[in-house]
Amino acid sequence: xxxxxxxxxxxxxxxRYGFGVFLQRTxxxxxxxxxxxxxxxxxxxxxxxxxxxxxxxxxxxxxVSVVVPCYNxxxxxxxxxxxxxxxxxQKIELIVVDDCSRDASPRIIKTLFDAWEKAGRFHSLxxxxxKKNAGAHSSIDEAVNMTQGEYIAVLNSDDFYDADRFDLMIxxxxxxxxxxxxxxxxxxxxxxxxxxxxxxxELQKGIDSETMFFRLCQDNLxxxxxxxxxxxxxxxxxxxxxxxxxxHDWDFLMRAALTTRVCFCSxxxxxxxxxxxxxxxxxxxxxxxxxxxxxxxxxxxxxxxxGNAETPFYSRGEYARIIDIxxxxxxxxxxxxxx
Numbered sequence: 001x002x003x004x005x006x007x008x009x010x011x012x013x014x015x016r017y018g019f020g021v022f023l024q025r026t027x028x029x030x031x032x033x034x035x036x037x038x039x040x041x042x043x044x045x046x047x048x049x050x051x052x053x054x055x056x057x058x059x060x061x062x063x064v065s066v067v068v069p070c071y072n073x074x075x076x077x078x079x080x081x082x083x084x085x086x087x088x089x090q091k092i093e094l095i096v097v098d099d100c101s102r103d104a105s106p107r108i109i110k111t112l113f114d115a116w117e118k119a120g121r122f123h124s125l126x127x128x129x130x131k132k133n134a135g136a137h138s139s140i141d142e143a144v145n146m147t148q149g150e151y152i153a154v155l156n157s158d159d160f161y162d163a164d165r166f167d168l169m170i171x172x173x174x175x176x177x178x179x180x181x182x183x184x185x186x187x188x189x190x191x192x193x194x195x196x197x198x199x200x201x202e203l204q205k206g207i208d209s210e211t212m213f214f215r216l217c218q219d220n221l222x223x224x225x226x227x228x229x230x231x232x233x234x235x236x237x238x239x240x241x242x243x244x245x246x247x248h249d250w251d252f253l254m255r256a257a258l259t260t261r262v263c264f265c266s267x268x269x270x271x272x273x274x275x276x277x278x279x280x281x282x283x284x285x286x287x288x289x290x291x292x293x294x295x296x297x298x299x300x301x302x303x304x305x306x307g308n309a310e311t312p313f314y315s316r317g318e319y320a321r322i323i324d325i326x327x328x329x330x331x332x333x334x335x336x337x338x339x
Contacts, residue, residue, distance in 0.1 A: 041299040041330050042306060048296060050239040050255070051141055057148040059232055063123055064166050065093040065149030069139035070157035074103040076273060077157040079192065081112055083271075084155065085121060089166035093124045095146050096157075097139040100130040105157070124148070137248040140225065141240040149232060156226035158275065160192075162268045169229040172265040176209065179260030180230035180253065182222035186269040195274065207264045213314040216257055217301065217325050225249035227270040234260060244297070246290040251297045257313060258304050295333045302326045 066084050070077055084094055096113075098106045106129050113127050126146060130139070140154060151170060155161065165183065172181045187198035200223050207221060215221055222228055225241070228249060238255045241248040256262065305326065309319040 037331070037336065038302075038306065038327065040334070040336075041302050041327075044296075044299040044303075046296060046300065048242045048244065050242055052239050053145065053235040055145045055147060055232075057146065059150055060091075060093075060123070060148045061150050063091050063093055063149040064089060064151045064153055064170075065095065065144075065147035065232075066153045066155055067140055067143040067147065068094070068096040068155050068157055069099060069136050069143065070096060070101060070105050070109065071099040071133070071136070071139075072101045072103050072105060073157040074101070074105045074108060075190070076159075076275075077105050078108055078112065080155055080157045080160050081109070083160035083163070085116065086163050087161070087166050088164050089170070092122050092166070093126075093147065093149055094122050095126045095128075095143040097128045097143045098130060099135070099139045100133040135243070135245070136225070137241040137243055137245075140248075144235065144240055147232065151229065152232060152235070153229045154225050156224060158273045159224065159226045160271045160273075162271070165268050165270070166229075168265050168268045172263045173229070173231065176261055176263035178263035179234040180228060180256045181263040181265060182227040182229065182253075183265040183268050183270050185223045185227060185272050188271050188273050190273065190275040192271070192273070200272070204264075207266075209261070209263065210315070211318070212262050212264070213257055214318050214322050214325070216254060216262070217298075217322055218329075220247070220250035220253065221264070222249060222253055224270065224272055225252075226272070228253065230256065244293045247293045247297055251293075251300075254297060254301050258301070259313075261313065291333050295330060298326055298330050298333070302330060 068077075068080065068084075073080075081094075081096070084092065096109055098109060109127055113125050116122060117125055128142065134142075144152060151166075151173075153166070153169070169181055169183065172178070172183075184204055185198075185200050187195045187200060189195055203219055203223070204221060207215060212221075225248065234256055238252075238259055241252050244251055253262070302323075305319075305322055309316045314322060
């Protein structure tokens with residue numbers, strides 16, 4: 001049954017019998033097939049542990065710590081870092097970890113840091129250059145463990161921010177009493193020009209707090225790790241980024257969504273760059289690894305949600321839909337058919 005047919009059938013039942021009967025029927029259907037193979041996911045062994053936050057630096061109230069992992073982005077890293085320098089928000093700590101780039105990235109970063117240390121723009125600056133490649137998640141975690149900020153932002157070194165991003169994201173977190181948030185994404189090309197044919201435009205339409213968790217179970221609405229903005233108190237609770245090559249950001253966001261409210265800021269853009277070495281494009285050639293990572297991530301979420309309809313992060317009425325979408329996606333990822 002297609003999506004449109006399913007929606008029409010659901011509307012028909014609700015119109016004729018009411019929402020209560022529809023929910024009862026849906027839960028009955030879920031029980032019928034969930035109990036057949038749910039144990040495959042509820043008891044699934046997890047291969048990737050969650051690293052704990054080990055930061056020892058005392059938290060500085062109001063400080064935004066910006067973490068920038070860099071690898072072979074000599075054409076883009078200056079624009080990324082300058083977009084941090086020109087933030088309207090003033091209290092910023094900047095930590096850059098170069099993951100053994102083979103191009104001119106380290107030289108460009110060091111040149112900027114030398115000039116900015118004299119200017120006194122930042123609360124603090126720190127540059128770490130790896131002698132061996134460790135991977136994106138490892139570079140992010142290493143930098144996050146150095147942070148002192150009440151708020152933490154991640155920026156990928158091939159992307160860039162709008163100048164008012166931090167002011168708006170802090171306001172978004174505070175207004176919504178959220179522990180993590182993300183903004184609208186604008187896709188640009190290698191030269192920084194806006195792309196009108198973005199594959200993410202539809203994905204971010206209609207995001208609201210009422211259906212946030214359900215939507216996150218379907219797609220990574222933040223799109224990139226660089227679009228995440230969160231409180232230090234969150235990582236003290238849920239830990240850091242897991243060792244996933246493709247979905248470390250989505251996994252982190254889902255773990256956050258199980259413990260705190262997630263907010264969306266539509267007033268400002270994160271500029272996501274599509275280019276020849278972009279991780280989104282490289283995914284096309286390695287779907288098997290991405291699928292395996294998604295099964296592990298969704299299994300954890302499924303286990304946390306299953307049997308738990310009482311939570312402030314999604315409504316009781318949404319519970320059946322969330323269980324259904326998680327279970328169906330897991331079955332599809334594993335190449336199994338519903339009974």
